[in-house]
Amino acid sequence: MRLDKFLSEVGLGSRTEVKALLKKKQIMVNGKVKTSPKSQIDETRDQVTYQGQELSYEKYVYYLLNKPKGVISATDDPKHRTVLDLLDDRARQKEVFPVGRLDKDTHGLLLLTNNGQLAYAMLSPKKHVDKVYEAEISGLMTDQDVKIFADGIKLSDHDCQPALLSIISSDETSQTCCVQITIREGKFHQVKRMVAACGKEVTDLKRLSMGPLVLDEHLALGLYRSLTSEELESLQIFGVEL
Numbered sequence: 368m369r370l371d372k373f374l375s376e377v378g379l380g381s382r383t384e385v386k387a388l389l390k391k392k393q394i395m396v397n398g399k400v401k402t403s404p405k406s407q408i409d410e411t412r413d414q415v416t417y418q419g420q421e422l423s424y425e426k427y428v429y430y431l432l433n434k435p436k437g438v439i440s441a442t443d444d445p446k447h448r449t450v451l452d453l454l455d456d457r458a459r460q461k462e463v464f465p466v467g468r469l470d471k472d473t474h475g476l477l478l479l480t481n482n483g484q485l486a487y488a489m490l491s492p493k494k495h496v497d498k499v500y501e502a503e504i505s506g507l508m509t510d511q512d513v514k515i516f517a518d519g520i521k522l523s524d525h526d527c528q529p530a531l532l533s534i535i536s537s538d539e540t541s542q543t544c545c546v547q548i549t550i551r552e553g554k555f556h557q558v559k560r561m562v563a564a565c566g567k568e569v570t571d572l573k574r575l576s577m578g579p580l581v582l583d584e585h586l587a588l589g590l591y592r593s594l595t596s597e598e599l600e601s602l603q604i605f606g607v608e609l
């Protein structure tokens with residue numbers, strides 16, 4: 368890869384900033400000063416140093432984001448703020464993207480990575496990755512709805528696989544309830560449409576988990592962190608290079 372791209376990706380600064388460092392002869396590759404941003408390096412083998420300190424390269428990065436409402440799960444959009452606008456420059460250098468989508472008004476766990484194979488595996492219907500949501504509902508969900516979810520709801524364009532509906536709390540006075548819903552698919556507005564099929568409405572939707580990854584409740588809305596080594600290890604079930 369190009370040396371200036373490498374230096375940016377390891378966090379030394381923007382392309383312009385790293386060009387200045389190169390010009391000042393502060394970067395060495397395998398013991399030789401390099402000044403050209405276009406120099407090609409093998410990031411897996413070459414030893415690159417900045418002021419004598421070795422720079423190590425991470426091929427893949429993984430960020431656990433607590434997505435707030437109001438941003439969209441895309442990498443760019445002409446009108447709206449995207450989840451990438453929540454990242455700092457260094458994280459953005461890695462060209463990450465969201466693994467799957469949450470609606471603009473949904474909040475909670477979203478994984479961002481630049482590992483395309485992992486994203487493909489986590490989103491593959493064949494892998495049956497459980498997604499758990501907590502939903503506030505206008506209307507009272509019933510044991511009959513639990514059965515309707517378990518039997519598999521037929522939407523206009525899709526026959527849903529059996530899903531788990533657990534009623535957490537119900538308030539007769541306000542005719543509202545809180546539920547947990549586990550689905551293994553990720554069709555457009557799926558949870559909202561499944562609830563609507565039972566004649567009720569989702570008023571708030573939060574994703575709690577996706578496969579082995581669980582929302583970190585210490586992560587404020589809009590913030591993100593790298594996966595821990597345990598979380599990364601848990602992704603080995605997908606059988607791809609991490």
Ligand code: URA
Pocket residue numbers: 468469470471473555556557558559560572
């Ligand atoms: N189901 C929905 O309806 N919306 C989401 O954002 C995720 C699942």
